[in-house]
Amino acid sequence: MKTILFPQKRIRGTGTTIPMSCLKEPTVATIPRAKKQVTAQKAPLKSRPWHTPAATTDVKSRKPISTISAPKPAVSSTTARKGADKRPAWDVKGQLCDLRKEFSACQVQAEVLTRENLELRSQLGPAEQAARTLEAENKSLIRELTEAQAQTKEDQLELVKLGARVQELEEFLRTQESLIQSMQEKQLQLQEDRKDLATRLENQEKQLQESVAALAKSQAEITAQAALLAERTENLHCLEMERRHLLNQLQELKGNIRVFCRVRPVLPGEPVPPPGLISFPPGPRGASEPSTQLSLTRPSDDRCSIIGKLPSPPVRYDFSFDQVFLPDSRQNEVFEEVSLLVQSALDGYPVCIFAYGQTGSGKTFTMEGGPGGDPQVEGLIPRAVRHLFSVAKKLEVQGWSYTFVASYVEIYNETIRDLLVRVGGPQKCQGGECEIRLAGPGSKDLIVTNAQYVPVSCEEEVESLLHLARQNRAVARTTQNEQSSRSHSVFQLQISGRHMGQNLHCTAPLNLVDLAGSERLDPGLSTGPADRERLKETQAINSSLSTLGLVIMALSNKESHVPYRNSKLTYLLQNSLRGNSKMLMFVNISPLEENFSESLNSLRFASKVNQCVIGTARANKK
Numbered sequence: 001m002k003t004i005l006f007p008q009k010r011i012r013g014t015g016t017t018i019p020m021s022c023l024k025e026p027t028v029a030t031i032p033r034a035k036k037q038v039t040a041q042k043a044p045l046k047s048r049p050w051h052t053p054a055a056t057t058d059v060k061s062r063k064p065i066s067t068i069s070a071p072k073p074a075v076s077s078t079t080a081r082k083g084a085d086k087r088p089a090w091d092v093k094g095q096l097c098d099l100r101k102e103f104s105a106c107q108v109q110a111e112v113l114t115r116e117n118l119e120l121r122s123q124l125g126p127a128e129q130a131a132r133t134l135e136a137e138n139k140s141l142i143r144e145l146t147e148a149q150a151q152t153k154e155d156q157l158e159l160v161k162l163g164a165r166v167q168e169l170e171e172f173l174r175t176q177e178s179l180i181q182s183m184q185e186k187q188l189q190l191q192e193d194r195k196d197l198a199t200r201l202e203n204q205e206k207q208l209q210e211s212v213a214a215l216a217k218s219q220a221e222i223t224a225q226a227a228l229l230a231e232r233t234e235n236l237h238c239l240e241m242e243r244r245h246l247l248n249q250l251q252e253l254k255g256n257i258r259v260f261c262r263v264r265p266v267l268p269g270e271p272v273p274p275p276g277l278i279s280f281p282p283g284p285r286g287a288s289e290p291s292t293q294l295s296l297t298r299p300s301d302d303r304c305s306i307i308g309k310l311p312s313p314p315v316r317y318d319f320s321f322d323q324v325f326l327p328d329s330r331q332n333e334v335f336e337e338v339s340l341l342v343q344s345a346l347d348g349y350p351v352c353i354f355a356y357g358q359t360g361s362g363k364t365f366t367m368e369g370g371p372g373g374d375p376q377v378e379g380l381i382p383r384a385v386r387h388l389f390s391v392a393k394k395l396e397v398q399g400w401s402y403t404f405v406a407s408y409v410e411i412y413n414e415t416i417r418d419l420l421v422r423v424g425g426p427q428k429c430q431g432g433e434c435e436i437r438l439a440g441p442g443s444k445d446l447i448v449t450n451a452q453y454v455p456v457s458c459e460e461e462v463e464s465l466l467h468l469a470r471q472n473r474a475v476a477r478t479t480q481n482e483q484s485s486r487s488h489s490v491f492q493l494q495i496s497g498r499h500m501g502q503n504l505h506c507t508a509p510l511n512l513v514d515l516a517g518s519e520r521l522d523p524g525l526s527t528g529p530a531d532r533e534r535l536k537e538t539q540a541i542n543s544s545l546s547t548l549g550l551v552i553m554a555l556s557n558k559e560s561h562v563p564y565r566n567s568k569l570t571y572l573l574q575n576s577l578r579g580n581s582k583m584l585m586f587v588n589i590s591p592l593e594e595n596f597s598e599s600l601n602s603l604r605f606a607s608k609v610n611q612c613v614i615g616t617a618r619a620n621k622k
């Protein structure tokens, strides 16, 4: 039998100690009768978890029961007798004696066993109690074990999760570490850069300081220059005002109403006039001076000799004007003489330039220009506008700013028509009547209702307006029987200038008027409807032209009543036909002999105008 010594067993969890004395077992090897009992007792003991060989050891250490009681010699003698000298069959007494001895030995043995049994029974109670306790403890331990196993499983799962999390964190840590490393590298780089920048900053600060010093020096210079500039601007302004004053004086010396005569050349295909029909006597200073004289000589009447009378002598009519332009005068030469007058409009003086003369004498050529758009033959209107724009631009440097608004109307039979109406556009003028009205309540400016007033700022814009006006006139010419030569056309440019620095403001209109043909009523006109219309036209023209003459006369004579309202033309131009305005009349003359009478009439009318003095011009300044 295996013997392992366990003096005592500590029960896990309970701390209970079971004494080994409780675990005594009877010796079974030597007592066959007790074997059954021992086996019966042994079974529950075997199932005990704490049943250890210690108990066996304890039992073994005891003397076998058989050695305690039975008188060994008797048994030995019997046993010996059985083996060695078996009683003969007849020795019944001997055999009985042996049996008695055996019996008494057995009784002794039975007593011993009974005692032992009792002893064992007395031990069984506490052992069973201990066994139950141990079983309960065993169950609780099994439960605890199960719980511990479940807990272990949970813990293992948790451990697996934690393992994954740890891996994750390790990965994260590695990433962070590499990030930190790269950031550290960057930091190093940035530190390098910072050093560089600090060096550059230092250099630039030095440069800045130098620049600030230079700037301060420059600013001082600029201040000095600005002061100088202001002084010079002031001087310039004074000079400009003086220039305007002198220009005005010059204009006044020339007269605020002047008359220029222009004789057009003989056109190809026209009959050559007799020599001396129109002559240009030189002035007192000879041919170097611009011509101011013109003589018209009526040729002698050849018909007188035919009927037997003496031929009437040629009659000479002498005229003197502010200037006379010969047939070969070019457009630019003409404009040169009027450019200063035109410029007066920028200085705030109302300016009016008329072209007067019979149809075909060159009025439109003078005002608008020749055909074909040749710049050489451009007339006064485009040249004047270009000149004004260019002078206004130069004056901008001196602080002046100008605005220009253009309008272009024609007056036919005392009816006003807008020449800037767009064909196919909103034709205001066709929708409503064009009438002369005050620009607004309290305003003295006049406007034509339903007419276009177009702001212009460059010569191209004006050129397109002139083109439009030409188109509108061409349409009228075909539909209204040469209306253009029977109507006055008035190009108006409202000029408005402002000097912010000096708080000056000046406004003035520039009027460029191509008057209707001044020819008198044809005595050969019949009383038919066409001729009646012609008669009406001529009367209207004559009336308005004579009103123009009367207005100039009234101004010259400083009459209290000036008949502006007697014609649409003078009514429209009344603000430019006052004592404070400057007027220039071109009297256009045809060189042809057949136009002699009309030329004479025109020159007579112009002479009368030329004799007028209409006072001192005053600029419209505020």
Ligand code: ADP
Pocket (backbone or CB within 6 Å): 263, 264, 265, 267, 327, 357, 358, 359, 360, 361, 362, 363, 364, 365, 366, 370, 371, 485, 517, 588
């Ligand atoms: P008006 O307007 O007085 O009726 P125009 O200006 O139409 O006259 O002139 C009549 C013709 O004479 C036009 O063919 C024009 O080109 C021409 N003409 C007028 N003046 C001149 C001039 N100074 N030089 C050349 N041609 C001229």
Ligand code: MG
Pocket (backbone or CB within 6 Å): 360, 363, 364, 365, 484, 485, 514
């Ligand atoms: Mg004309």
